[in-house]
Amino acid sequence: MRKVSALLLVAERRAISGLAGLYASRMLGLFMVLPVLAIYADTLAGSTPLLIGVALGIYGLTQATLQIPFGLLSDRIGRKRVIAMGLIIFALGSVVAAMADSIWGVILGRALQGSGAIAAAIMALLADQTREQVRTAAMATIGLSIGVSFAIAMVVGPWLAAWAGLAGVFWFTALLTLVGLLVLWRWVPPAPRRLRHRDVGMDRQQFKNVVTRPDLWRLDLSIFALHLVLMAIFVAVPFRLLSAGVAVEHHGLAYLGIMALSFVAMVPLVIVAEKRQQMKAMCLLAIGAIVVSLSSLGLPLSQGHWLFVWLFVFFTGFNLLEATLPSMMSKLAPAGAKGTAMGVYSTSQFLGAFLGGTLGGLLAHTWGLNAVFIGCAFLALLWWLAMLRMPSPPPLSSEVLALHDTQPDALDLLMEHLADVAGVEDVMVVPEERLVYLKVNRQQLDQAALTRLIPPPKH
Structure with a gap:
């Protein structure tokens, strides 16, 4: 019935490919630091495990604070202007971090990177440039690009750091951002309109309804906890690889194997969740896998090859949740409130990243690396219990x-x-x-x- 109208127009293809590339390259720059900062920041003046954790997660605080104001500003002065401004701020943060000779300089740079909070503006511009019939597929492309950028960052980050140092990672990020500016102005077509989109943007009238619904705040809690434990454990994981005999320059290969296998293991579980309406069961299974893997990583069970086994289990659970949680949010959000629900969801994610980095650094600084895994396992267990009573989402x-x-x-x-x-x-x-x-x-x-x-x- 709607097949003809659902074919992508040339302008829509350019908008989707360009904006997905922008979003992915920005997340790539943020994630590349994740597997290398704990090791390479040891050479920076004033470096401590706590401050390394803050440097890892500080972008989440500024991102969570500014993403909604940037989205609202784009309604007033234009999407491309706000996106360009955010990219310039992001590039400036990358340069500050690249030139830093102390951990405080890296923290400032990472905070500036997060201040280029253009996620909401990118989504709004994509909505401006796509018809209602293809918008869901366009948004799914953005989501897929984020997952791909994370996997690439885990591999490229260690390789780039081994070749050019930590500063090289930040310089590469700045270069990517400049390329992104060219893509924005030369490839992404001008928006034919600038409208509010309730399936993308924030609606203040829907906000109270969204944040007070138990099923929705459980999903907000889930993405908060997921990124909290992710940021926290990367204060410790690089050192575990070193102790397992993996040289720094080979960390990328280790992550490549782990991520590839975890993606393969995740796919059939996502199919079961979607096709057989087993979203809740797969969610609990993934959180349970995270609890078990983190507990084992904090105990002598993670010696030798078992380190890679438990990291594989963790990332299988992580990737499964990254794929299913947004789908669950889309199913549960009220009609016309999807944009508001996803705005709260994204803010929860970034706050989790900030608190996770800080918590991981604090635990490592106070009690050592094992405490990072044990503490995160305990939090993940509380998270599992909170999700246990959540009703299964309807197939909507x-x-x-x-x-x-x-x-x-x-x-x-x-x-x-x-x-x-x-x-x-x-x-x-x-x-x-x-x-x-x-x-x-x-x-x-x-x-x-x-x-x-x-x-x-x-x-």
């Missing part, structure tokens, strides 16, 4: 449809008719946007009835 998905010729006085009646369509679980009609936001069960959806009420656009 979001759909956004454009209103074409509907008269304003007929909108209430249209909303009633839409609510009566089989498979439609939630409806929000937004007259000023000329859009309808739906939550639908596609297995039960009466597509013919929906098409009669809202015909697809004519070409």
Whole structure:
């Protein structure tokens, strides 16, 4: 029914590829430091495990603080201007960190990197440049690019640091950012409009409803805890690889093997979660795997080849959650509130990264490397218990449809008719946007009835 209209236009292809590349390159720059900072920062003046942890996670604090203000600013002065400003700030932070000769300089640089908080503006620009029929696929492309950038960063970061030092990693990040500016202005097409998008941007009227729903805040807690333990353990993991006899220049190969195997193991679990409606079970399985792996890494069980086994178990759980948590959020968010829900979710993620780096550094500084893993395992166990009572998410998905010729006085009646369509679980009609936001069960959806009420656009 909507197949023709769902084909990507040339401008949409350029927008999706360009903005996904921008998002991925920025996350690549942030993540490349993760597997190398703890080792290479030892040579910086004033370096301690606590301050190394702060340097790892400080970008999360500035990112969480500024991402929503940057998104709102892009509504006023333009998406590309805000994105360009954020990229310049990010590049400046990379240069500051590259030139630093003390841990405090690296902390300042990482804080500036996070201050280029352009995630919301990128998503808004992507929404401006894509039609409702293809927007979900476009957003999924961004999500996929983040996962790919993390895997690449884990491999490239150690190799680049072994070749050019920690400063080289930051200089490479600055260069990537300058390339990103060229992509923004020369490849990404001008936005034909600048609108508010409830499936992407923050809606203040929906905020209270989103943060007070137990099922949604459990997902916010999950992404918070996931990135907390990730940042925390990288205060210790590089040293564990060294003690296992893996030379610094070969850490990238170790991560390559671990990440590749964990992706292979994750794929069938994601299929089970999505196709067989086992989201909650897979979520609990992944958190349980993280608890077991972290506990084992903090005990003598992680000697020799067992170190790689437990890191494989950890990253399988991590990657499984990175893939399923956004999907669960999309299913549970009310119609028209997906953007608000994802905004709170992203803020929780960045706060988790900041507190995780700080906590990992504090534990390592006070009680040693084993305490980092044991402390994170205890927190992950509390997280598992919090998720145990969460109801299984229903098999719902979001759909956004454009209103074409509907008269304003007929909108209430249209909303009633839409609510009566089989498979439609939630409806929000937004007259000023000329859009309808739906939550639908596609297995039960009466597509013919929906098409009669809202015909697809004519070409």
